[in-house]
Amino acid sequence: MIYYFCTQQGQQIAELQAVSAGSVVTFNWTKYNSATGSFDAYATESGASSVIQNLADGCYQVSFTEGGNNYSFRAWVFNSWLQVTAAVTASTCTSFHLESTVTGSTFIYYDITSNQQLVLAPNDTYAWYEGETRLATQASFTTYDVPAQNTDYRVEVRNRAGCTASSTVTYQSVVPEAKFSWTTSQKGDPQYSNPQAPLEVQFNNESLNADNDKFEWFLFRDISAIREEASTATEPVDSIMEVLTDMNPVYTYENSGRYMVKLVAAKENPNFTCRDTFYLSDYIVVDTSLVMVPPVFTPNGDGMNDVLKIKTRSLESLDFQILNRWGRTVHHFKKSGYIPEDSELAAWDGKIGGKPASAGVYFYVVDAVGRDGTRRKRKGFIHLLR
Structure with a gap:
């Protein structure tokens, strides 16, 4: 029989209890001595039950006589403690590594018949979480889902004793997330739905974690003009009409057409620069004449x-x-x-x-x-x- 007790490092809270059928008996407690391969006297107590407390790891045996019958019981106890530390390593523009370091008690067990030492594996299990979402069940792992904001990650560890420990680490984001919307004060004709040229467009920067001076807005030419030129071109067609670098630029489309816009946002780090790209989900349509x-x-x-x-x-x-x-x-x-x-x-x-x-x-x-x-x-x- 093995009993585990979850505690802190250096603390002994293990205990054992022996109970008779109701008679007052003498309980003789002994503890296994691995140096001699025998049991040494540990405690003696009379009564209908006996409890020994604050026990160190080891094998304990209790014997007593009741009603002319001799009884003997044996049990192992382990004071189990567990600590874990979470860390972020190898952070890049595309991934980062979450790593856990675990320390805990050692479960040393002896085969009583041969006095052979056996070390019981801790059988640690792991669970990584972002909020309440479980991400992985390994001790360490690399994630390619890189957030554009500082994010807490928690690892929970459980050992063979059922004891648990957890640690939280904050990922300091090194990547931006590009995003924007656009507005115009010109209302589209209800009959035709789209505004007309000249159309002044306000680009609204909604990017996260990017440097304020590191935005590039690529304004594409009218898609019909690009396709028409590409249909007869023998070399790649330049599809960019304008490149803007303001944080929230304003641009006037002088001619009708359908225009795509791309935003590239960047964040500079000590050893590298990360970039992210965002395209409009649809064209800016400036109505025809x-x-x-x-x-x-x-x-x-x-x-x-x-x-x-x-x-x-x-x-x-x-x-x-x-x-x-x-x-x-x-x-x-x-x-x-x-x-x-x-x-x-x-x-x-x-x-x-x-x-x-x-x-x-x-x-x-x-x-x-x-x-x-x-x-x-x-x-x-x-x-x-x-």
């Missing part, structure tokens, strides 16, 4: 729909003509240079030569150039009602 002419307007002076307004998006220039049923130009509106985003241009007040035009059907011709370089030509008709 657009011209919309309403089919009806009513220049009757009631303050409602009195002026023909052309809705535009991402235009560099606009040439708009009104023709009567005989094909003669009766009104000409022209706009070039910067056209405010998402504009509604008052293109015709319903007058010809300063006089109200007759109600009826008129034709229009649009010739516009968008910021995306696309020429937009459109023809149609307008109902002028009074």
Whole structure:
């Protein structure tokens, strides 16, 4: 029989108890002496039970006589203590090593018949945790899940005696985590959902554990332009439009298109520099050029729909003509240079030569150039009602 008692190093709390069937007997306690291979007297006590306490490791035997019968019992006791220290070693940009160092009591056991010494293995078991999440069951291990913030790791050890010890170590992060979002004050047209050029974008840096002066923002060209160029290129195509280094840059997209952005964040350490890359999950879409002419307007002076307004998006220039049923130009509106985003241009007040035009059907011709370089030509008709 072996009994283990969990305690601290240097302390002896082991105890044994012997109990008779109810009679008062004399309990003779002896302890095994490995030097002689025999049992030496240890304690004698009379009563219905006997307890010996604060025992050192070893084998103890108790004998007594009750009702004419001789009884003898033997047991081993071990005062078990356990200590563990956790440490972080070999920290790099891609991994770090968690290591535990365990010290504890030695369980020395003897075969009584041969006096042969046997050392019982501690049979330590390990469990590493981050919070309540178990990570590993080895004494030491390398993790490639490197956090971008200081993180506590705990190791718990249990030996063959069922005694436990734990230790916590803080991993001091050497890596950054790149992340960002973007916003714009321009609202997209509900009909088309995307904002138009020129589009001012605020990049919001949400990176963790990076140095404030070590950000690189790679703004890619319009993906359609890249693909078109790549389709005929014999050498790699340069896909980068701009590289910014501010922490939270602002950039204006002058032309429509679909744009990818990549952020590289860095953290400098004494012997190396770690970097992390983050891409947008989708493109920044700057809407294509657009011209919309309403089919009806009513220049009757009631303050409602009195002026023909052309809705535009991402235009560099606009040439708009009104023709009567005989094909003669009766009104000409022209706009070039910067056209405010998402504009509604008052293109015709319903007058010809300063006089109200007759109600009826008129034709229009649009010739516009968008910021995306696309020429937009459109023809149609307008109902002028009074």
